[in-house]
Amino acid sequence: MREAVLERILDGQLPPGGQVNETRLAEELGVSRTPLREALLGLQAEGFVSSKASRGFSVAPLSAREVREVYPILWTLEGLALRLCGPLTSSRVPELERINRELAESRDPEGALASDTQFHRTLISGCPNQRLLKTVGDLRLAIRRYAHLHMQDGSHVTTSTRQHDEIISALRSGNVDGAIEWLEKNTRFGMDVSLVRLGEP
Known part of the structure; x- marks a missing residue:
């Protein structure tokens, strides 16, 4: 229910x-x-x-305050989860590439959001800390309404896809720090777009 x-x-x-x-x-x-x-x-x-x-x-109405509160927590904890995945994450590169292609080819906000969510879930699926994974999942659920807003613009989907490519490229070369940096940029981009959509500077 x-x-x-x-x-x-x-x-x-x-x-x-x-x-x-x-x-x-x-x-x-x-x-x-x-x-x-x-x-x-x-x-x-x-x-x-x-x-x-x-x-x-x-x-509950959409809230700029919620955006500012939730997104930074999300990129911090998701980055931690990615770091805890260790070298196992690199084995998921082909799957991440496939999902990102689906995101690039999506033609509606719902499809784009589904692919984006799957990308981030797969990215940190190797994290051994189940409590952390649940917390990140809850945070992603909290921002889903906002993510749906910016997925309505095809140019935003394109930007997210390119940022995902940078995450994948860093992982492929074993650069976890670089992947985490691009992960934060990707999530921060979502925050900034959401604030603009809500009429906030």
Whole structure:
């Protein structure tokens, strides 16, 4: 239930700042309002929705503050996860190249976002610290609505693809520090574009 509601939030079916019509949503999902409210309460604890006693639930609005808070944590922890992968990461280079080609060939924001997410997940999949991987995954989930915004521009997808190429090139040569540097540039680019989209300098 949580996943079904969250997916509607992340793909914009439940738009940022919009009121959640619990009756209609329960009908769409084929459930009663009780499990739906339990799911919404869980998503409220995660920051995806908010509630007021007299107005019910609403989807959390997009926030420049959230962008500024989450992205730096993401590139720091994702870089740490990549470093912990050690030399095993280089064995994933062919897979990363394949995923990045799919990103370059994507024709819609949803496809681009799916490929981008898969690239980053594969990049650090060799990290032995499962708690760190979960934290990074949660952070990527938190920025997904913002990532969807900048994936709507083909030039931004092209820039991300080129930055991924630099990460792959560094890994191929065994330069983990260089890969981490480009990983930060890639994530910082997403942050900067998101802030511009939100009308922030």
